Amino acid sequence: MMTSSLESGGSIDAAVRMIASEGPSLSKKVFSGIVRRLDTKSAPNIGTCVRDAMSHLPESAAGYRRAIHMCVAASESASSEERTRMLEDASDISLAAVKDMGESYGASINTPCMAVFAIGILIPMILMSILPMLNIGGMFGVNIVDESTIVFITLGLIPAVILMISLWLRSTNPFLTTNMDKRELGYAIPLLLAIPLTIVYLSIGMETEYLLLFSLGPACILALVLMFRDMGKEKKRIKCEEGLRDSVFDMGNRMLSGDNFEKASAESVAVRKECVYAAESLSREFSMCRGDIERAVSRSIRPISEDVSIAFIDISRCARRDVSDAGRLAIALGRQFQNQNHARRSMELNLKSMTDMMLATAILFAPMVLGMSVSMLEPLSKVVDFHSMEGTATILSIYLAELSATIAIMMASLGRGEGFRRILWRFCIMFPLGQLVFCICCGIVI
Numbered sequence: 001m002m003t004s005s006l007e008s009g010g011s012i013d014a015a016v017r018m019i020a021s022e023g024p025s026l027s028k029k030v031f032s033g034i035v036r037r038l039d040t041k042s043a044p045n046i047g048t049c050v051r052d053a054m055s056h057l058p059e060s061a062a063g064y065r066r067a068i069h070m071c072v073a074a075s076e077s078a079s080s081e082e083r084t085r086m087l088e089d090a091s092d093i094s095l096a097a098v099k100d101m102g103e104s105y106g107a108s109i110n111t112p113c114m115a116v117f118a119i120g121i122l123i124p125m126i127l128m129s130i131l132p133m134l135n136i137g138g139m140f141g142v143n144i145v146d147e148s149t150i151v152f153i154t155l156g157l158i159p160a161v162i163l164m165i166s167l168w169l170r171s172t173n174p175f176l177t178t179n180m181d182k183r184e185l186g187y188a189i190p191l192l193l194a195i196p197l198t199i200v201y202l203s204i205g206m207e208t209e210y211l212l213l214f215s216l217g218p219a220c221i222l223a224l225v226l227m228f229r230d231m232g233k234e235k236k237r238i239k240c241e242e243g244l245r246d247s248v249f250d251m252g253n254r255m256l257s258g259d260n261f262e263k264a265s266a267e268s269v270a271v272r273k274e275c276v277y278a279a280e281s282l283s284r285e286f287s288m289c290r291g292d293i294e295r296a297v298s299r300s301i302r303p304i305s306e307d308v309s310i311a312f313i314d315i316s317r318c319a320r321r322d323v324s325d326a327g328r329l330a331i332a333l334g335r336q337f338q339n340q341n342h343a344r345r346s347m348e349l350n351l352k353s354m355t356d357m358m359l360a361t362a363i364l365f366a367p368m369v370l371g372m373s374v375s376m377l378e379p380l381s382k383v384v385d386f387h388s389m390e391g392t393a394t395i396l397s398i399y400l401a402e403l404s405a406t407i408a409i410m411m412a413s414l415g416r417g418e419g420f421r422r423i424l425w426r427f428c429i430m431f432p433l434g435q436l437v438f439c440i441c442c443g444i445v446i
Contacts, residue, residue, distance in 0.1 A: 001023060004314040006087055020035045034050055063101075066093050074087045088332070101174050106350035112165050116162050116165055124366075151395055167413070173417065175415060187227055194219040209442060217431070221432065227424070242274070243275040244278060244308040248333050249330070251315070252315075252332075265282065265312060278300065315329055347415065367441065374393050412426075
């Protein structure tokens with residue numbers, strides 16, 4: 001945002017105030033403090049104020065700090081060529097810092113994810129299956145762990161530990177951009193269907209180990225059906241946002257060829273199949289805006305991508321003075337977007353092995369291992385006339401539901417983060433499949 005504002009002819013004061021009003025949350029907080037100091041005359045000049053604010057940032061923001069210092073230095077340069085070079089260096093510094101931060105973050109989550117894998121499968125299997133089987137043979141003589149303690153650890157302590165790890169990952173994620181929206185809680189209303197279904201199944205005497213599968217399972221399927229349309233719209237919006245980012249570079253080339261901003265922006269967006277609706281909306285707003293280009297861009301592009309909307313507005317402001325300069329600005333911003341997309345894809349690929357492992361844990365590994373443990377425990381108990389812990393399958397069924405919920409939260413804490421709707425979507429997929437695998441494995445007699 002700073003480089004685009006300065007390249008379009010704006011002053012450092014205008015760039016700082018733009019970030020203070022429209023920037024990302026953390027930058028907005030820092031730059032709002034800078035603006036407050038400027039307006040109260042508590043700093044001699046804006047350069048000193050910005051440098052002082054950057055000096056108070058943590059060491060982890062060193063790349064961010066260097067990039068901002070480079071932008072301030074560029075704004076003070078008298079040579080336009082030197083200013084452009086310094087702004088490009090600032091963009092490269094910030095991108096390199098993001099790449100380093102992504103690699104460090106990806107490496108830091110290996111241990112927590114492996115801990116969840118071990119805690120989520122091994123400890124419940126030991127507590128619910130191996131310890132009772134050791135007691136069957138008389139190895140310990142008496143129960144070394146009370147049954148109520150085992151239930152507390154399985155249903156309370158282990159899910160709490162996994163949830164704490166998930167929240168810790170969310171708090172340490174430097175790329176988290178998605179906040180929980182309370183309005184999305186309404187998507188969980190279909191899960192209330194599980195309550196009357198549970199009452200009905202209990203009244204007809206259904207076995208409790210299958211209760212969650214046939215009560216909460218249909219509720220999850222109903223929630224998936226009701227969310228399917230909105231999830232499809234969100235997927236299209238993400239694809240359209242990627243197309244808009246790619247169109248910025250093309251728009252710059254068109255403007256350097258002589259097209260004005262309105263024609264270049266509308267045509268560069270329209271050539272992308274995933275952006276057809278955005279192109280129609282942008283063209284319609286241009287025809288009705290009565291010269292208010294910024295409002296037209298904001299109404300059509302901001303609901304899809306706030307970053308691209310800000311870039312379009314900066315380019316339009318620059319185009320009022322010189323179309324060629326605006327074209328060069330668009331090319332520079334297009335390169336920035338391409339570099340950002342590359343860094344984001346690299347991070348997602350690094351995280352993919354972790355997310356796949358956690359999905360497999362909730363859907364296959366944990367249900368299969370725990371289900372087979374239960375199927376082994378029951379025949380052994382009958383052979384030696386030992387009464388195994390009552391409701392073992394039911395307790396593990398409840399635990400697997402908790403495991404699906406905590407892993408859905410954990411996966412939403414990685415990468416750029418996800419809202420409640422995406423968490424619920426993942427849970428509604430993992431829970432029925434995991435319960436189905438568990439019930440099948442429990443029914444196998446060894």
